[in-house]
Amino acid sequence: MVQNGFCTSLVVPFYAPSPWRRRPSDHRRAPRCHGGVGDEANQKDIVEANLTVLKARMEDLRKKERRIPLPKRLGGVEIDNGWRYRSTRDAKLDSKVVKNFALISGCLEFLPASHLVGSAPRTVAVGRLTEEMCSEVKEETFDKATAAVEELYHIRDTFFPVNPDDKLSKLRELSDLAVKILDSISPEQRKSPLQRAMYEYLRGKMLDVFPDYRKEAEDHLSKAVKLNPSLADAWLCLGNCIWKKGDLSSAKNCFTLALSKRPEKKLLCQLSMLERKMAQGTENEAKLVEESIQHAKEAVTLDVKDGNSWYNLGNACLTSFFVTGAWDHNKLLQSLKAYQNAEKDEKMMSNPDLYFNCATVNKYLENYERALSGFEAAALKDPSLSATREVHKMVNLLDKLDNMLKAHAKTRRVTSFSSSVDIVSSNSSYKRATVDLLSEGLNKSVAVIGKVLFFIKHDSLAPLYYLLCDSNQACFVVSLYGMRNDTVKVGDQITLLEPYYRNFDFSWKGKHYQFNSIRVDFLEQVLVNGKAPSAHQAVQTSIYAQHKP
Incomplete structure (x- = not known):
């Protein structure tokens, strides 16, 4: 049988004397059951024979499809889950499996309660098993609508035209088509609560594909989770829909409520994203x-x-x-x-x-x-x-660095700066070094002293870029993170403790860039004119990922 997206074989343990059991060699053909009239032992034989056929079929499909076992119990009957379906198409049961399940269900109706395991009554167990099987078989009527929704969201996530309006037009076209496919399902095929829940869920998801909030989508999704609280993706869609109208706390409630039933990666991801927004x-x-x-x-x-x-x-x-x-x-x-x-x-x-x-x-x-x-x-x-703009910003920055390094590498100004570099001595616990002596990466217990030649303006908030020279008149770039732009000024002498050094040598679009750079991540790594910057000179720069429904 199929339960909650998993195909399961049925195992009904009986507490019965061994003479009642047939040997495996006797299971050549499953006897028919016409309503279950007959002696108790005969009914048990019918159940066991049909179980054997059903289990053999399940095992054959298990080996063929390499699916994942997941044991479970349903009501008073043990369910041996044969595999996890990988797609809706895989979930279709063949006629033999359905037939054998029907035979077993019919025979179970006439067995004494003592022959069933668990506290649930026989009729409840059989009823639940039958409902699960029937609902899954009938869910096949939603296959086309489900496929239409999948295609709709695939376009949303992969189609990025130059004109965003073209994408909206495409989504409207596909959404209208998906709704028509869903509405083509006859009312008789969506009578049960589970079928109605599936209908409301799919309709709500079709309407919620757009970036703006739609109350109609929220109404359908709300009905879906009321009819079937186990529909995890319906909770996910409902939370996203409510998020769009700005009710973040209610959106979070949707995600956490669904997660309280069972962990689900998509829900956890959306909850994580929502928490960053909040x-x-x-x-x-x-x-x-x-x-x-x-x-x-x-x-x-x-x-x-x-x-x-x-x-x-x-x-x-x-x-x-x-x-x-x-x-x-x-x-x-x-x-x-x-x-x-x-x-x-x-x-x-x-x-x-x-x-x-x-x-x-x-x-x-x-x-x-x-x-x-x-x-x-x-x-x-x-x-x-804004990726193209980011490329332009980076190229402009690199061009500025390159031009300044070339223009001021051997000027008088550099010479005058380098001659005064020893005015302030570095901390005695650090070994003095010039840029040419640094190793690639972190240089522990090392200090580099330099004079600030230029503050290099650029279009990003962080980091701050400066052009410095050391006592050997070597020019290099310093990038400062987490600091206010008035912490370091042109003409200041700064001491860089445990510098993170890199030598850049690469080409982009035919232009070659080569320069030395020191990265400063911590405020404690810098001394300005021999003094540590104050705490108020630290700064936080925030960026956020925008929610895309």
Whole structure:
């Protein structure tokens, strides 16, 4: 039988003397049952014979399709789940299975309660089993409508024309078509509560595909979850629909209520995203974002191969990077790793936001070439994103760095600055070094002293870029994270403690870039004119992923 999206074989244990049982060799043909009139032993033989045929058929399909076992109990009868269906098409039962189930159900009606296991009455057990089977078979009538909904949402998630209005027109066309397919189902085929729930759920989901809130969609989805509270995706759609009208607390209630029944990765991902939205502008923003990360991790735990769950975790870690001050290098690395895991899922290759967000992480990790490639790929997949603008901003910044380094590498100004670099001595616990002596990456117990030549303005909020020179007259770039732009001024002498050094050497669109750079993540890594910056000079920079229904 099929129960809740799983196909199950029926095992009815009997407490009966061994002479009542047939040997496996006697199970050549399942005797027919015409209403179950006859002696008790004969009825038991009929049940066992039909069970054997049914189980053999299930085992054959199990081996053929390689599906996943998941044992369960239903009422007073033990259900041995043979496999998990991979698609709606797989869920269709063949006539032999349906026939044998009917025979077993008929025979069960006439067996004494003592021959059934569990506390549930025989009639309840048989009734529930029959209802589950019949509802699944009748659900096939919704297959075309379900396929239409899947196609509708596939277009929503993968179709990104240059003109966004073209996408809305396409969605309206497909939504109207899907509604017509759903309405073609006769009223007789949607009489039971489960069928009505499926109808309301599909109709609500069809209407909710648009980015704006629609009350009609909410009404249908509300009816669906009332008729069948086990419809997890209906709760998900209802929460998203309510989210669109700005009622975030009610949307969260939808997600948490559905999750209280059973964990589900899509619900956990949406809850995680909603928590980040609810955190914006609150006093405990960082704490709420951390809760978002925990729910994102729970979703990944449920399915480590699901790209969307990894993508959501990457977004949560990236948001945490900004709300905690835009300085924690490790949060960026965690975000990048999550995005890289998301990319392993082929379904995510059509998601332009994955490319855009991954490029954003690479931008703040100062992996400039990867960031440029990522933004360019995102722009190709969805021209409506600001990815092309991000490419222009990065190229403008790199051009400024390149021009300033070339113009001031050997000027008199550099010479005068470098000659006064020893005015303030560095902390004695650190070893003094110049840029040419640094190793790639983190340089522990090392201090570099330099003079600020220029503050380099650019179009992003973070980081702050400065051009410095050391005592060897070597010019280099310094990027400061989590600090106010008045912390360091032109002419200041700054001491960089435990500098994170990189030598960049790459080309983009035919232009070659080569420069030395030091990254500063912590306020404690900087001394300005020999003094540590005050706490009020730290700053938090926040960005947020926008909810896309």
